[in-house]
Amino acid sequence: MRPTVHxxxxxxxxxxxxxxxxxxxxxxxxMPTHAVAGxxxxxxxxxxxxxxGKFLAAxxxxxxxxxxxxxxxxxxxxxxxxxxxxxxxxxxxxxxxEALGISCVASPRYEADDLLASAARHARASGHRCVVLxxxxxxxxxxxxxxxxxxxxxxxxxxxxxxxxxxQGIRPEQLAARLALTGDxxxxxxxxxxxxxxxxxxxxGQYEDVENILADLPGIAASGRRGAxxxxxxxxxxxxxxxxxxxxxxxxxxxxxxxxxxHRAAVDPGRLDSLGRHLGFGERLRQRLHRLTEGSE
Numbered sequence: 001m002r003p004t005v006h007x008x009x010x011x012x013x014x015x016x017x018x019x020x021x022x023x024x025x026x027x028x029x030x031m032p033t034h035a036v037a038g039x040x041x042x043x044x045x046x047x048x049x050x051x052x053g054k055f056l057a058a059x060x061x062x063x064x065x066x067x068x069x070x071x072x073x074x075x076x077x078x079x080x081x082x083x084x085x086x087x088x089x090x091x092x093x094x095x096x097x098e099a100l101g102i103s104c105v106a107s108p109r110y111e112a113d114d115l116l117a118s119a120a121r122h123a124r125a126s127g128h129r130c131v132v133l134x135x136x137x138x139x140x141x142x143x144x145x146x147x148x149x150x151x152x153x154x155x156x157x158x159x160x161x162x163x164x165x166x167x168q169g170i171r172p173e174q175l176a177a178r179l180a181l182t183g184d185x186x187x188x189x190x191x192x193x194x195x196x197x198x199x200x201x202x203x204x205g206q207y208e209d210v211e212n213i214l215a216d217l218p219g220i221a222a223s224g225r226r227g228a229x230x231x232x233x234x235x236x237x238x239x240x241x242x243x244x245x246x247x248x249x250x251x252x253x254x255x256x257x258x259x260x261x262x263h264r265a266a267v268d269p270g271r272l273d274s275l276g277r278h279l280g281f282g283e284r285l286r287q288r289l290h291r292l293t294e295g296s297e
Contacts, residue, residue, distance in 0.1 A: 056119050145161065
């Protein structure tokens with residue numbers, strides 16, 4: 001098996017802790033830190049189960065400024081900016097990850113998913129397999145080769161490319177097309193009216209991508225598929241919107257121009273302990289984090 005890089009979708013684990021852990025612990029400045037403590041536990045578990053110690057964490061800092069807003073101003077329009085308490089914890093989570101020697105990336109132009117896709121491209125170019133730690137459906141696009149894995153750690157079993165394809169009915173590289181066809185209400189991406197997931201999967205079983213579908217609308221209308229004429233007419237009427245949505249759903253693999261650092265950097269135990277105390281971590285969590293200083297470069 002090739003050496004492994006763990007790519008962490010940080011927001012998933014931060015928000016999981018934000019909603020699952022009752023507020024209680026506070027920082028030295030009186031700000032809540034329950035999400036940071038939960039995120040710390042998740043990072044600790046990831047590092048403890050990794051034999052190679054290669055990680056990268058991606059953080060979202062592009063809400064309202066992502067390049068996708070220039071394509072579609074309504075993109076993620078219902079997402080609210082974090083309030084001061086959440087903003088503090090998001091920043092503290094990145095500071096904690098860096099204190100643990102984990103490389104962190106963020107961008108006002110690119111989303112965390114784009115940064116992870118770009119990091120995965122660099123990782124594969126250097127001979128690594130990618131374990132993507134997330135539950136985000138969009139990141140199925142990163143399962144480019146057989147031994148890549150998408151893992152909702154620790155809630156579910158790791159899913160490789162073959163397992164993902166068996167469940168989804170399409171190839172990972174077709175996910176952007178499926179999302180463009182059906183739309184994505186979470187991200188405020190419009191879909192083609194009358195096309196649900198089953199129809200989208202059926203179309204992508206015959207056609208490679210959106211442009212191949214649009215190039216054969218007469219064939220689709222005459223295919224004998226249930227509702228074929230209606231489907232073809234809807235695709236034709238909404239072709240510009242479909243092409244726009246396809247731009248939104250594709251991950252940008254060029255978000256990181258240079259290869260990032262995957263090996264954990266040397267950890268300063270004093271800095272880590274000081275940060276843990278500032279964030280109001282209990283003794284047990286601070287000791288667990290301190291043990292992680294062993295094995296960093």
